[in-house]
Amino acid sequence: xxxxxxxxxHEVTEMGQEVTLRCKPISGHNSLFWYRQTMMRGLELLIYFxxxxxxxxxxxxxxxxxxKMPNASxxxxxxxxxxxRDSAVYFCASSFRLAAGSNEQFFGPGTRLTVL
Amino acid sequence: AxxxxxxxxxxxxxxxxxxxxxxxxxxxxxxxxxxxYKQPPSRQMILVIRQEAYKQQNATENRFSVNFQKAAKSFSxxxxxxxxxxxxxxxxxxxxxxxxxxDMRFGAGTRLTVKP
Numbered sequence: 001x002x003x004x005x006x007x008x009x010h011e012v013t014e015m016g017q018e019v020t021l022r023c024k025p026i027s028g029h030n031s032l033f034w035y036r037q038t039m040m041r042g043l044e045l046l047i048y049f050x051x052x053x054x055x056x057x058x059x060x061x062x063x064x065x066x067x068k069m070p071n072a073s074x075x076x077x078x079x080x081x082x083x084x085r086d087s088a089v090y091f092c093a094s095s096f097r098l099a100a101g102s103n104e105q106f107f108g109p110g111t112r113l114t115v116l
Numbered sequence: 117a118x119x120x121x122x123x124x125x126x127x128x129x130x131x132x133x134x135x136x137x138x139x140x141x142x143x144x145x146x147x148x149x150x151x152x153y154k155q156p157p158s159r160q161m162i163l164v165i166r167q168e169a170y171k172q173q174n175a176t177e178n179r180f181s182v183n184f185q186k187a188a189k190s191f192s193x194x195x196x197x198x199x200x201x202x203x204x205x206x207x208x209x210x211x212x213x214x215x216x217x218x219d220m221r222f223g224a225g226t227r228l229t230v231k232p
Contacts, residue, residue, distance in 0.1 A: 033219070042224045043207065056219060089159060103211050104151065105220055107161035 004108035006092050012114045018080040021111045024073055025094030033105060034067055034077050035091040043091075049075065050097055082115045089113070120210050122223035129198045130231050136183075137193045137226045139208030147213040150184065150191045151220070156204040164206070167191065169213070195228075203230045 005024040013019055025032050033048040047057040052069045060067070064083070069075040079086055089112050093105040119142045129135035141150070152164040167175045167184050174182050179199075183192045195202055208223040 043222045045219050048219055091161065093161070103149070103220070104163060104166065106163075107153075110159045112159075 004092055004094050004106055006090075006108035006111050008111060009109060010112050010114075012116065013082055014116050015083055016081045017115075018078065019082045019086075019113060019115075021077040021090050021092075021113070023075045023077070023092030023108060025075070025092070026106055027073070029094035029096050029106075030072070031095045031097040031103070032069060032075050033091075033093040033095075034075070035093065036088045037091060037110070038088045046077070079113075082113075084115045087113055087115050120208050120221045120223040122206075122208055122226050124226045125224070126227045126229070128229040128231060129195070129202075131198055131200060133198055134194060134196045135198055135228065137195075137206050137208075137228065139191045139193070139223055141189050141191065141208070141210045141221075143189070143210065143212070145212045145214075149211045149213060150182075151209040151211070152180070152182070152191075152193045153207040153209060153222075154202075154204045155207065155225075156201075161207075165193065198230050200230050200232060203228055 007022045031050050034046040035043055036046055037043045046059045047067045048055055049069045065079055067077045089110045091110045092108045095103050095105045121140045123138055148169045150167045154162045154164045165175050165177045165180050167182055174184050179196045181194045205225045205227050207225045209220050211220045
């Protein structure tokens with residue numbers, strides 16, 4: 001298995017531009033998570049999906065952020081318009097959710113976003 | 117809400133020596149899972165070790181072992197015979213076993229430096 005795939009690995013954009021981050025979870029996994037990591041705030045959960053349905057988006061910082069999961073093998077995190085304070089590493093993770101289980105999360109390599 | 121605390125922002129160890137990273141957590145649940153993730157400079161989050169709360173025996177993975185103290189809500193990671201490749205950020209994480217929520221709680225991380 002290729003693991004969780006994220007693209008792009010690096011993104012540099014200018015303030016005000018739209019940014020779209022992409023994630024392909026591990027095949028067979030039914031939960032997907034978007035995290036943001038910064039030096040100041042550490043690892044923050046932005047949103048997660050179970051069976052393609054958003055369950056908790058309380059971590060999404062503002063309306064400028066939106067996430068979709070149109071099918072079990074693809075998700076996007078969009079920032080529109082982007083701001084310099086959005087600069088961070090964005091991780092996607094997936095897991096196979098059981099009624100009770102370890103629910104270990106497998107992380108992608110991350111996307112380093114720089115907003116100038 | 118469950119919280120995870122890593123009180124050591126930075127630790128260092130001499131190569132071949134042993135180091136222990138601390139983690140405490142707060143929960144009212146009786147059944148849950150605990151994890152240690154490693155994040156090397158490559159940024160990839162890698163699962164190091166997992167502990168089920170219902171198991172009394174401490175988990176061990178080669179040079180990595182944990183000291184799980186359920187009553188004290190403590191979950192420390194011991195790295196024996198430290199190697200240069202162990203240098204990384206280490207995150208402690210908690211996940212309830214029975215929950216409608218599927219999100220994992222992470223600590224702030226401990227940066228481990230290994231001195232040759």
